[in-house]
Amino acid sequence: MTMLLVGNSRTDEMVGDLTTLSADALVAGGCAAQRMIWFAGDGDILVLPGKPEDAYLEYVTTLTGTRPETLTILVPPPGLLGGDILTPDRLGDRGFQDELRTVLAARPVDRVLAVYKDAAIADLATAVGIENALPGHRFSAQAGDALINSKAAFRAVAAGADVPTAPGGVVTRPEQAEDAINALLGRGHDVMVKQEFHGGGFGNEIVTRVAGVRPAGAQHVVVLPDGPSVHRYVAQRWAWLTGGRDHRLVVERYFAESTTVYAEFVIGDDGIDLVGVGEILMEPVAVGEIVPAQSIGPDVRDRLVAAGRRLCEPIRVLGYRGNISTDAILTPDGEIVFTETNGRITGSTHLHTVVGGRLLGDGYRDRRVIMERGGWAVPSFTGGLEQLTAAGLAYDPATRTGVILTSGYLPTDGSVVYCVVAEDLASVRNYERRLADLLTGASA
Amino acid sequence: MTMLLVGNSRTDEMVGDLTTLSADALVAGGCAAQRMIWFAGDGDILVLPGKPEDAYLEYVTTLTGTRPETLTILVPPPGLLGGDILTPDRLGDRGFQDELRTVLAARPVDRVLAVYKDAAIADLATAVGIENALPGHRFSAQAGDALINSKAAFRAVAAGADVPTAPGGVVTRPEQAEDAINALLGRGHDVMVKQEFHGGGFGNEIVTRVAGVRPAGAQHVVVLPDGPSVHRYVAQRWAWLTGGRDHRLVVERYFAESTTVYAEFVIGDDGIDLVGVGEILMEPVAVGEIVPAQSIGPDVRDRLVAAGRRLCEPIRVLGYRGNISTDAILTPDGEIVFTETNGRITGSTHLHTVVGGRLLGDGYRDRRVIMERGGWAVPSFTGGLEQLTAAGLAYDPATRTGVILTSGYLPTDGSVVYCVVAEDLASVRNYERRLADLLTGASA
Secondary structure, eight states, rough: OOOOEOOOOOOHHHSSGGGGGOOOHHHHHHHGGGGGGGGOOOTTEOOSSSSOOOHHHHHHHHHHTTOGGGEEOOOOOOOOBBBSSOHHHHOOOOHHHHHHHHHHHOOOOOOOSSSSOOHHHHHHHHHHTGGHHHHTTHHHHHHHHHHHHHHHHHHHHHHHHTBBBEEEEEESSHHHHHHHHHHHHHHTEEEEEEEOOOTTTTTTTEEEEEOOOOSSSOEEEEEEOOOHHHHHHHHHHHHHHHHTTOEOOOOEEOTOOEEEEEEEEEEETTTTEEEEEEEESSSSSSEEESSSOOSSOHHHHHHHHHHHHHHHHHHHTOOEEEEEEEEEOOOSSOOEEEEEEEOOOOOSIIIIIIIIIIIOOTGGGGGOOOEEEEEEOOSSHHHHHHHHHHHHOBBBBTEEEEEEEEOOOOOTEEEEEEEEEESHHHHHHHHHHHHHHHTTTTOO | OOEEEEOOOOOOHHHHOOOOOOOOHHHHHHHHHHGGGGGTTTTTTEEOOHHHHHHHHHHHHHHTTTGGGOOEOOOOOOOOTSSOOOOOHHHHHHHHHHHHHHHHHHHHOOOEEEOOHHHHHHHHHHTTOGGGGSSSSSHHHHHHHHHHHHHHHHHHHHHHHHHHHHHHOEEEHHHHHHHHHHHHHTTTTEEEEEEOOOOOOEEEEEEEESSOOOSSSSSEEEEEHHHHHHHHHHHHHHHHHTTTTTOOOOEEEOOOOOOEEEEEEEEEEEEEEEEHHHHHEEEESSSEESSSSSSHHHHHHHHHHHHHHHHHHHHHHTTOOEEEEEEEEEETTTOEEEEEOOOOOSSSIIIIIIIIIIIIIITTTOOOEEEEEEEOOOSOOOOOHHHHHHOOOBBBBBTTEEEOOOSSSBTTTEEEEOOOOSSHHHHHHHHHHHHHHHHHTTTO
């Protein structure tokens, strides 16, 4: 099977208005896009925002067993926001589309795998004549994926599927937001306000009456002791809360000290298949994750998967096709409360399908714990790799243990994303300590 | 069965931002709300924006056989927009809710029938403890009905259900709108642009390259001969096109000289039942309708109902419950092209369930043609009725023919909405002529 892989790792419906992204955020988005190389097999075509670093391309394909010389990598010319991320205007570039058409003439593709299937992706598939290779094309071409990624629409879908969500609602006006916040605060709850379109907790804020709440899933805790302070907060923050575009706002109870988990599925024409279950590390926004989730037992996992599958059913009937993460928290009381769905290639997909599926394989994936985190400071991609190798920490295909560098080098903060593969959580923690020692020079 | 009927005939999701409605539009909305009396049976509770005119209440209940003295009519205090329509703040009024609770204590209701089930209705049901009587409460409480009434979400739902829509798409940015309009114009098509939330064609405009297109389903035709004029139009009209709230915009091919039809259904827990099929009179926006549709044959009707039902299926799975109209046009080429769904008590529901169901009944509904139109100028409600009676045109329950005044008197233009019931279309037209004669005094 030949695939066309598109690294459009940032879209309006993933992170909000792209034009508001900082220069660093754009660079980080471009770096994330290169992760699509993990999914590539021999003969695949990749559309990426920039040429991957040779060392990264070689590293990834060595681990996946893909021959890099068989890959075709296309990079559309820079667009309105420059060359960091694959914006819709770049995907619509005539010269790029001609180039892609030429490539496709010689190498037809069976499947399009894009990070996010917005209208730009659907239009591209139409423009180059491969609509049939994009699962759910009809639905995506009419902006259907926005419904699957809207935190507002999510609450209605979950309600209809009888899947538990946090008490709260969806509002469109400041006065409604104020009422909804006051109602929850009045019942003694903390509150989370959530932008309709964003990711990783960056579009959320926690509102509380008294200081001391530990945030998870949001960067900030805002202390609003009384009605007037709620009024001022909503008035001053309204443009941000509505994504600068009058989007709808979710107001719901915040459950402190919860564990963030997810069940990811693939929705196909014939059914809903589980991709995997994981646990997100919130410090206080998403900084990494553990697969499989370690903080929940088999009973909770089963309930999570069953309810997640129930959420996927109406979404399948609607016409969405592709990966979807059903996200939830496990509250201190042991309740599973769903928080959103993300219909896209998520930050977890490669851990399940590539690290778990291709690198570990059926013989090992159930006997390994995978932990991915960002922010390991290295001199360069190659430099980081050399450090790992010198310290005996690099991933070893023979033992199926060690540290994998999952992302390329991020120049803005000189870091890479790494992924520890070990027999159990204790061994993962041990790897983490040894990585930290590398940073401080303690191992030298 | 005791019902709570709520006449919230204008909501943001039906007609766009309520605060932009003119004084006349507010009055008209209040007048339309009184139509809920048609649905009332003995012992029902009505929440209306104002007290109905005695003559209207007596007239309607005489025809439906409901004893008016058994009805309880509640009118919440005026709200932010005054007393014409039932705005969310009026439905949330504490005093009104206390009053309703008292009424409900003595007379429990089995069902809530609101014109539109937005969060204000769901919250009211919760506040007075009758959630279980509101079909689809969970879904409506999380703003789910917005998805069923969004013209943007509609296109994705239709695509997923493989129900035909006009070529086009959903856009969020002016440059996307421009591209989409130019693409359709470039293929030689006329274009309709549609606000995400509005009704009756009032949120639509037709865009064409050359003058002479006859509008239907929109008030205006805008002639834009070239690219620069499209650019200026989109830039100048963007706030209006996006409902003043950055809503999504539908851009699709306009099919001139089409017939506007619909199939209305009720979605329940156990299935999807057809309410009826009708034809909307567009001059150039909705001014009335004919039931059953006269301009389509049995084959087209069957295709309309089958595809409409296919549209309802994912909406049923999502969790919406209640009336839903699936609207379409029959193009000059004989294609059925769906245009939107309206999840609410529509302007047609009473024609099918009350006029067709209660007044005509099974023995007659298939042997009568019903035509409703607005704008018959009368001195007063009673005065209009007297004119009808004097001219021998008033509806006669014995023959199941004649003219019914379906709405109360609209003071802003001194008119009523009337409904002709006759054996066939020719007889309907004959009634129309005689009504026109009454106006001009030709019958005197």
